[in-house]
Amino acid sequence: MHMKSSLAQSQWPVSVATAPACEGCGLVERCFLAKPLPDDDGDCADIVRRRYPIERGERLYRRNTPFTSLYQVCSGSLKTQRETPEGDLVVTGFFLPGDVVGIDALADRQYQSDAYANIDTEVCQLDFERLLSHCAHKPGLNAWIISMIGSYVRRKDSDLSWSCSLQTHQRVLRFFLDLHERLTQASHTQSSGLSLPMKKQDIASYLHMTPETLSRNLAQLRREGLLHLHDNRFTLPDTTRARAITGL
Amino acid sequence: MHMKSSLAQSQWPVSVATAPACEGCGLVERCFLAKPLPDDDGDCADIVRRRYPIERGERLYRRNTPFTSLYQVCSGSLKTQRETPEGDLVVTGFFLPGDVVGIDALADRQYQSDAYANIDTEVCQLDFERLLSHCAHKPGLNAWIISMIGSYVRRKDSDLSWSCSLQTHQRVLRFFLDLHERLTQASHTQSSGLSLPMKKQDIASYLHMTPETLSRNLAQLRREGLLHLHDNRFTLPDTTRARAITGL
DNA sequence: TCGTTTTCTTGATCCAGGTCTATTGGAAGC
DNA sequence: GCTTCCAATAGACCTGGATCAAGAAAACGA
CATH class of the missing domain: 2.60.120.10 (Jelly Rolls)
Structure with missing residues (x-):
């Protein structure tokens, strides 16, 4: 040096x-x-x-x-x-x-x-x-x-x-799986969930759907226990099932 | 040499x-x-x-x-x-x-x-x-x-x-505009139309729609005088209007 | 030339997701 | 505190394009 x-x-x-x-x-x-x-x-x-x-x-x-x-x-x-x-x-x-x-x-x-x-x-x-x-x-x-x-x-x-060929709930799930993967490989920290660094309407736009559709799908995924999301922090409780659904 | x-x-x-x-x-x-x-x-x-x-x-x-x-x-x-x-x-x-x-x-x-x-x-x-x-x-x-x-x-x-956000007829038209541009810059020949070098079902797949939808849209575009397509040769009679429709 | 196969076209129906509207919640400003 | 503003949810409705089914037209091998 x-x-x-x-x-x-x-x-x-x-x-x-x-x-x-x-x-x-x-x-x-x-x-x-x-x-x-x-x-x-x-x-x-x-x-x-x-x-x-x-x-x-x-x-x-x-x-x-x-x-x-x-x-x-x-x-x-x-x-x-x-x-x-x-x-x-x-x-x-x-x-x-x-x-x-x-x-x-x-x-x-x-x-x-x-x-x-x-x-x-x-x-x-x-x-x-x-x-x-x-x-x-x-x-x-x-x-x-x-x-x-x-x-x-x-x-x-x-x-x-996949942006076009999948259904909306699959796209949403895939987005979170991808985000999870990228965020954990970047930071190595697996604390109490990961923080969501972008706004929901931006996610909707990126996934080619309306904010309403995104919101409905998030609610549905929460109900099915595939995604925890609260206060801009999220976890994926069952990645295996999630992957199966999105086709990975 | x-x-x-x-x-x-x-x-x-x-x-x-x-x-x-x-x-x-x-x-x-x-x-x-x-x-x-x-x-x-x-x-x-x-x-x-x-x-x-x-x-x-x-x-x-x-x-x-x-x-x-x-x-x-x-x-x-x-x-x-x-x-x-x-x-x-x-x-x-x-x-x-x-x-x-x-x-x-x-x-x-x-x-x-x-x-x-x-x-x-x-x-x-x-x-x-x-x-x-x-x-x-x-x-x-x-x-x-x-x-x-x-x-x-x-x-x-x-x-x-554009693959997701446009309607099907816009995607089809955009595809042909793009193809026209690429084929003419490649060969410089502007003979009696350009030949379509791929199958329709492949185009449909590429454009994320069913062959049925593609076929219907082609018929519609022909009716409106935006596209001539016969025997795998095509021309675009009104590129100005076509561009306007697809948003270019 | 024909018959077979594949590709393409057309029509009828159905549903995922967009649109429109209203309501709720949370953050910034006074 | 209250108000304002924008993001996020939820319901009712509607439409574009997928699906299903059938027929026409090329492409291909004999």
């Missing part, structure tokens, strides 16, 4: 993975800095702006603005949404710790959606041009990018395959 | 972009060989197996087999499909000349779907490992990969945003 000096005016901190800002982050397995650059000597530090805070409701980027950076979520949660021609908003994705946001902008270098923080959130901003320019002499970095994009593609593909 | 010799037993032809197999291909703008390697000296030739033919109904790769190659369509058309837990098949994508197939396998190095030829088809097979290994000294290649994946992501994202 050389170079711990911080240039006060610099937007990009120059210190590396184990620097103060990374302490207590909790993201190890999927972190951009930890994985492809385990023994980084500091020359990649200009890529990243670490633990950049976004408060609840704040916008991270806007649709149709030039693409400059990808963002990896450290804590909290983001959503992306876009507007239909009729003028109403549709939520296109939820992003949890470890997830990378902004990948939809790769094609034409313009963000394709608006990104908002669902709750108070921290992200690591990754300058994409600098990221690419480091690939040549950091083979692990290229692999990290490919696999990161790969995960995004896989998610979109699987979303697409 | 050096090195036009062909090693008879070699699976991988050693000649380059303008070699015999590429003559009359027609793909220029989006071709893997033409774009990132315009002045290639032949050292990338081990990446590609050019114009590999697949006949109608034949399978290119199978789900849950190890990922080795990406395939760029030269001529013809492919579909990818997967099986639902209930056992019925869902078409997840159509691929036309210029499109790259197999991207969904990047995440866990296993193909996520079955790929079949809709009609007699030619593809260029790209060995992925060799492709990556050439990235370090071919900056244009890395950019090509990123932008290729980017296009795929954009397509999936936009599919996801």
